[in-house]
Amino acid sequence: MVRVLVVDDSPLDRRLSGSLLKKRAGMEPMYAENGVEALQTIAKAMPEIVLTDLQMPEMDGLELVEAIRREHPYLPVILMTAHGSEEIAVQALRRGAASYVAKRSLAAELVSTVENVLAVARLDRREQQLLACLTATESHFELDNDVAKVPALVGHIEQSLGRMRLCDETGRIQVAVALREALVNAIVHGNLEVSSSLLDEDPSAFSALVERRRTESPYRDRRVVVVARETRTEATYVVRDEGLGFDPRDLPDPTDLANLDKPSGRGLMLIRTFMDEVWHNEKGNEIHMIMRCRSPESDQEPSDPGG
Numbered sequence: 496m497v498r499v500l501v502v503d504d505s506p507l508d509r510r511l512s513g514s515l516l517k518k519r520a521g522m523e524p525m526y527a528e529n530g531v532e533a534l535q536t537i538a539k540a541m542p543e544i545v546l547t548d549l550q551m552p553e554m555d556g557l558e559l560v561e562a563i564r565r566e567h568p569y570l571p572v573i574l575m576t577a578h579g580s581e582e583i584a585v586q587a588l589r590r591g592a593a594s595y596v597a598k599r600s601l602a603a604e605l606v607s608t609v610e611n612v613l614a615v616a617r618l619d620r621r622e623q624q625l626l627a628c629l630t631a632t633e634s635h636f637e638l639d640n641d642v643a644k645v646p647a648l649v650g651h652i653e654q655s656l657g658r659m660r661l662c663d664e665t666g667r668i669q670v671a672v673a674l675r676e677a678l679v680n681a682i683v684h685g686n687l688e689v690s691s692s693l694l695d696e697d698p699s700a701f702s703a704l705v706e707r708r709r710t711e712s713p714y715r716d717r718r719v720v721v722v723a724r725e726t727r728t729e730a731t732y733v734v735r736d737e738g739l740g741f742d743p744r745d746l747p748d749p750t751d752l753a754n755l756d757k758p759s760g761r762g763l764m765l766i767r768t769f770m771d772e773v774w775h776n777e778k779g780n781e782i783h784m785i786m787r788c789r790s791p792e793s794d795q796e797p798s799d800p801g802g
Contacts (some may be wrong), residue, residue, distance in 0.1 A: 497522045498540070499609065502533040502547035502559065503575065512546060512575065512601060519606045530554025534562055537570070544613055545572045546605075549580045549587065557587045564591035568664040571616045573608060575601070588768045591665045593672055595761075603698065614646040615653060615671035632659070636721040638678070640686050640709050645678045652723050652732070659725045662789040669769040670730070670786055676762035677734045677782050678719065685736030685780055686717035732784045740779035 499522050503509045513524030525542060527533035529551045537545075545563060549556035560572050574595035576584045584595055593616070596608045632655055638644055653671040656662070662670070683689050687708040693701045708714040717737035724731045767773050772785040 497544070497613065498525060498542040499523070500525045500527060500533060500536060500542040500545045502527045502530065502545065502551070502556070504528050504548065504551045508548065508575070508598065512605060515601060515605050516546075516609065520610065522609070530556070530559035530562065533559055534566070537563070537567060541567075542570070544609060544616070545570060546575060546609065547572060548575050548577075549583050550577070555583075557583055557590065560587045560591045564663075564665045569616075571612050571665075571668050573612055585768065588765070591669075593665075593668050594765065611675065612668070612672065615649050615675060616668050617650075631726045632724070634721075634723045636723075638682070638719040638721065640682045640715065640717065640719075642679055642682055642705075645675055645682075648678070648721065649674050655723065655725055656730055659727060659730070661725065661727070661730055661786065666786070666789050673766045673769040673784060674732060674734075676765050677732070677784065678721070680762050681719045681734050681736035681738075681780075681782075685738035685740075686719065687714050688738055727788070729785055729787045732786075733781060734784075735776075735781040738780055742779055743775045 497520075499513075499516050501509050501512045501516075501524050503512065509526050509528075513526060516522040516524050525536060525540065527536050530547075531554045533545065533547065533554075536542075545559075547556045547559055554562070556574060560574075563570050563572055571593040572591065574584050574587055574592050575598050576595050577598045584592075588595065593612045594608055596604045634652070634655070636648060638648065649671050652674060653667050656667050656670060657664075683705055684691055687705055689701065689704050689708065693704065719737075720733075720735045722731075722733040766782075766784060769786075770784040771787045772783070774783050775781060776783075
């Protein structure tokens with residue numbers, strides 16, 4: 496059973512989050528009231544993932560994220576954001592958190608967010624720690640529109656990133672999360688042409704349309720091409736779909752605090768926060784992402800996602 500540490504100074508919010516994870520995903524929740532208590536709990540019984548509020552006494556969520564990255568770099572952290580905590584949430588993502596979910600959307604999004612982060616974090620840690628002899632690697636992939644294949648591809652690329660020692664364990668998880676978002680966007684919004692606005696309006700209709708178009712022409716015949724290049728100094732990832740493309744300038748600004756808790760904006764927000772450079776081609780069906788070498792000992796953070 497997956498153990499999840501839920502950290503929140505509100506007893507009601509703690510129990511709500513823990514109950515959702517236990518009843519809907521069969522996970523075992525553990526609880527802490529603040530960051531200090533959370534670190535003590537981790538020392539006694541290591542969870543597989545941490546779910547934390549941001550605004551707490553003694554040690555807040557931002558300080559907890561930094562402490563976990565320093566002391567337990569393999570342990571992913573997900574933020575729970577509330578209205579008014581958006582700015583500190585962006586800081587926490589830059590400093591090591593793997594993802595976030597809005598408190599007002601816990602019932603709809605908590606379980607899937609936790610499961611998605613766990614999927615990209617569960618790799619053979621012994622292999623990650625081996626010294627690698629590679630100086631560069633390049634891989635090419637072609638995917639159909641089955642989102643279920645995305646975690647395996649992301650895991651493969653994350654392992655390759657680990658061999659190159661470009662970043663610490665937290666950085667690898669962040670890159671994996673960004674890649675997953677880019678791949679899902681390419682499949683769903685690119686090849687299948689399902690609008691992100693439908694996700695905000697009717698999640699059930701959104702999922703139904705995705706499944707239907709996977710079997711319909713011309714959508715079913717389209718492919719996603721992925722190119723991954725990694726050296727000792729940087730990693731470059733290109734994801735291209737065969738859809739109609741779009742103008743990225745028409746998208747709502749994902750770094751605008753007003754858009755932070757919208758489901759349709761999370762993908763690009765995470766990509767731009769976790770990667771050092773992000774841009775699209777002129778047609779808008781190809782995204783380029785660059786992550787430069789980050790020493791585990793340094794305090795280097797990704798550049799401003801709005802830059």
